[in-house]
Amino acid sequence: MSNTFLIIDDDINIRKMLKHLILKNNLGKVSEELGSGEHAPEEIVFYNPDIVLIDFLLPVKDGIEIIDSAISLGYKGKFIMVSQVEDENMITKAYENGIVFFIHKPINMIEALNVIRGVCHNIELEKSVILIKNAVFNIEKSQNVVSTPNIHDQMVNIFTDIGIIGESGSKDLMNVVEKIISFKRKNFSSTYQLQEIYQQIANEENATKDTHINARTIEQRIRRTILKALENIAELGNDDYYNIKFTEYSTRLFDLKQVKQEIKHLHAAKEDRGKINIKKFIEGMLSRLNF
Known part of the structure; x- marks a missing residue:
């Protein structure tokens, strides 16, 4: 798959784990990694990745703020939230604000792989629909x-x-x-x-x-x-x-x-x-x- 990723997490080990998972399974390439929410919306728009893997709780700006700002700046890709947040209301709020999936920490590698593959597949289908619409x-x-x-x-x-x-x-x-x-x-x-x-x-x-x-x-x-x-x-x-x-x-x-x-x-x-x-x-x- 040719999808691009941007990973935002203040834990370097989580970033390394997710990057390894993406590369090992040929899901795409990681364009950039960020350790805090500072300037994250602008970085998302600049790199314009297909998928953003983002933590909920981040220094400077939390995940919801970043998602809202990135969307308002014109970003149209997919958000997958990776977090240890347990509160159901917070998780529901995350879905309402634009994430397509939520992966809990500690990360279960099988779950993470299936979720990321599913989102990649969905992106490919959407791209195919666009091509078909343009052609016919x-x-x-x-x-x-x-x-x-x-x-x-x-x-x-x-x-x-x-x-x-x-x-x-x-x-x-x-x-x-x-x-x-x-x-x-x-x-x-x-x-x-x-x-x-x-x-x-x-x-x-x-x-x-x-x-x-x-x-x-x-x-x-x-x-x-x-x-x-x-x-x-x-x-x-x-x-x-x-x-x-x-x-x-x-x-x-x-x-x-x-x-x-x-x-x-x-x-x-x-x-x-x-x-x-x-x-x-x-x-x-x-x-x-x-x-």
């Missing part, structure tokens, strides 16, 4: 008609793998992913808003079924479905940690730490359940689909 702009509509069933079939296969194809919220989840793909085809450099998509789906359902649901209802149905997927993946890992479906989906669709927590819950009901992040799940789906 006048027949874009007919292309969408042809590709959409294939995307649906791919999602059916994934949902079957993780045991949620029969869940009531699986249709909502498919609808969300299809709408995001459509959005990306038209606005490849823009960021989608899940709440807007939920509301759009709610409006469509209200119009066709004469119901009165809202975006919150759609989100709850999707959340329950993803929680069921987490439970199923945890059961696979509990039975066989090296199960091919477990290794594929535990880090691509979920936070591995939360999968392990769900496994603990399976052993003892008094243990808290693992938590899910809808955007991480969806980004993982997008990285797995060919569109």
